[in-house]
Amino acid sequence: MCAMTDISDAFEDDHFESAGLRLTVDLSALAQNWQDMARRSGKARASAVVKADAYGMGIEDSGEALYMAGARDFFVATVDEGVTLRLYAPDARIFVLSGIWPGTERRFFENDLVPVISSEEQLAFWMAVLSDYGDYPCALHVDTGFNRLGLHIDEALALADDVSRPASFAPVLVMSHLACGDDQLSPMNKQQLESFRRVTAAYEGIESSLAASAGVFLGENYHFDLTRPGIAIYGAEAVHGMKNPMRPVATAEARVIQVKTVRAGESVSYGRALKLTRDSRLAIVAAGYADGYMRSQSSGGVPLRNALPQGGQGFFEGYHVPVAGRITMDLTIFDVTDLPENLIRAGDYIELFGKNILVDDAARAAGTIGYEMLTSIGLRHERKYVVDEE
Structure with a gap:
């Protein structure tokens, strides 16, 4: 009789490194922000x-x-x-x-x-x-x-x-x-x-x-x-019109599932809300409005949002990449045409908000506030907590 193979011996499963959605929480920044607010509270x-x-x-x-x-x-x-x-x-x-x-x-x-x-x-x-x-x-x-x-x-x-x-x-x-x-x-x-x-x-x-x-x-x-x-x-803004003195705490990232080339004149996502004016490269990531990445950040096809008609953007390797077309339940499309050829590949991660896309900027693109952006984070985010050892 053959001995059963323990699957755990054959495969290593790092939930965070393999997750479609990742949320990194900087507990040191959280603690420092509280201590800052304690100092500002005076007596x-x-x-x-x-x-x-x-x-x-x-x-x-x-x-x-x-x-x-x-x-x-x-x-x-x-x-x-x-x-x-x-x-x-x-x-x-x-x-x-x-x-x-x-x-x-x-x-x-x-x-x-x-x-x-x-x-x-x-x-x-x-x-x-x-x-x-x-x-x-x-x-x-x-x-x-x-x-x-x-x-x-x-x-x-x-x-x-x-x-x-x-x-x-x-x-x-x-x-x-x-x-x-x-x-x-x-x-x-x-x-x-x-x-x-x-x-x-x-x-x-x-x-x-x-x-x-x-x-x-x-x-x-x-x-x-x-x-x-x-x-x-x-880490989010508390007062309108004042530079936010707090440290970012949360970084949300979504894994790129596919990168594809689409020709000029074709349309992107539901409702053909975006029609391409140039040959484009698109990165499709594993995040959508079911994960708190709000549909109102779509690049078009959202008639109720007027303040920032261009929609949201992500960040990858020093580049801001705009949302392309409508955000859907589980997927979002980013236009990565302006990135160097082959810089971004399937399996990479695009930052949705964090140190490079501040949560309040992401929220403004959605026509909302940082409060809603943070508290809407879905259960599919794999969380990792980090502490500054210094």
């Missing part, structure tokens, strides 16, 4: 916002890197994110922005998570929970003009003055969120600041937080006790 402590799987970077590795860099306060969106993060930030304070709901109590208490209370309904439920479980910290979210989540200012002020509220209701943080922090000239910032000061005065002795990434750049008046940097620590 306030800086937390780290790691919701949406750490903005697409991976909450496990990113959370641990931020914890090792010194972060001891974190914000997540859901209780599930908080449970995951607790394994990597063992003694950190973890706030859950969506708050607490019936059926989630056990996970909050077992994982030492702090609910953010944002409505009268959540407040009533939280009071009932405290009557059963006893003292436990929470945060109070107040709406100062955003008109998204948060107690109305009048509700928050009435709660502060309510002598009948149970002693077990003891918020450790009062917070709000700026609607126009990315526009430093917006009068809305000062309006919200003044409204928030009314709230903090009513909750004297309780820590307060107003500034996310953009708010940090508005200056110390907006810092209060705790800042909440998010997008900036992942």
Whole structure:
């Protein structure tokens, strides 16, 4: 009887090196960006916002890197994110922005998570929970003009003055969120600041937080006790019209599946959106809108995008290469005609965004923002985490 061959002995499988899509996450840059934002926060402590799987970077590795860099306060969106993060930030304070709901109590208490209370309904439920479980910290979210989540200012002020509220209701943080922090000239910032000061005065002795990434750049008046940097620590722009001082963290690359020559006069991709005016060489890569490489970056055939009609571009060996035709679900075509003959071959990788195509530039080509670009990164990206050993 023949012995079975162990396939693993015959083939070596390096998932990252062979992946159609690769995402390299520079954890050193991530940590340095957080430390930069901590310095910019002045006398306030800086937390780290790691919701949406750490903005697409991976909450496990990113959370641990931020914890090792010194972060001891974190914000997540859901209780599930908080449970995951607790394994990597063992003694950190973890706030859950969506708050607490019936059926989630056990996970909050077992994982030492702090609910953010944002409505009268959540407040009533939280009071009932405290009557059963006893003292436990929470945060109070107040709406100062955003008109998204948060107690109305009048509700928050009435709660502060309510002598009948149970002693077990003891918020450790009062917070709000700026609607126009990315526009430093917006009068809305000062309006919200003044409204928030009314709230903090009513909750004297309780820590307060107003500034996310953009708010940090508005200056110390907006810092209060705790800042909440998010997008900036992942290397993307936080403020419109200001040179981004943060280090790029993520590099996305797609493998070239085929390089082909197409004659002048022929068309490219769906809808014949691009008609070639010269003989061209095209590189087809393994990335599409299912991977977060958005269809709106197509070179044509996207009637809703007017700001940057030329579409997106990639980068290869010192050359910028434009998207050719419409981006499809799994594939994108790049025009590599201007590259030297035989420089690019099947199996090579084109950078979609990273150190050479900044994520915000890629986002602008899609008519969106870096936030969406990062958090839309699909599951088909094979991730690699790198650390500067110096």
